[in-house]
Amino acid sequence: xxxxxxxxxxxxxxxxxxxxxxxxxxxxxxxxxxxxxxxxxxxxxxxxxxxxxxxxxxxxxxxxxxxxxxxxxxxxxxxxxxxxxxxxxxxxxxxxxxxxxxxxxxxxxxxxxxx
Numbered sequence: 717x718x719x720x721x722x723x724x725x726x727x728x729x730x731x732x733x734x735x736x737x738x739x740x741x742x743x744x745x746x747x748x749x750x751x752x753x754x755x756x757x758x759x760x761x762x763x764x765x766x767x768x769x770x771x772x773x774x775x776x777x778x779x780x781x782x783x784x785x786x787x788x789x790x791x792x793x794x795x796x797x798x799x800x801x802x803x804x805x806x807x808x809x810x811x812x813x814x815x816x817x818x819x820x821x822x823x824x825x826x827x828x829x830x831x
Contacts (some may be wrong), residue, residue: 781810
């Protein structure tokens with residue numbers, strides 16, 4: 717009585733990831749390291765994509781205060797002085813003053829310790 721072997725190592729099998737046929741070695745189930753990594757990523761979906769913060773709706777420049785070096789004019793979100801036509805230096809994050817509507821930087825409002 718002749719029994720069939722439990723395994724046939726000489727037969728190619730299709731890769732479950734890309735479908736390409738390959739000759740497995742040992743317990744190999746996929747054709748390449750790239751397919752092995754793709755199979756692992758399919759089995760272990762990441763949830764970090766859902767935990768990413770949303771993209772801000774406005775640019776950071778709109779909330780930045782700039783100051784002209786020649787005339788001292790402060791601008792909110794504009795990097796070039798309209799009177800002097802020169803580029804301004806960045807003071808820092810800020811916004812319009814609620815009382816006079818002039819641009820005010822956060823560093824102007826926070827008291828510096830040690831000074």
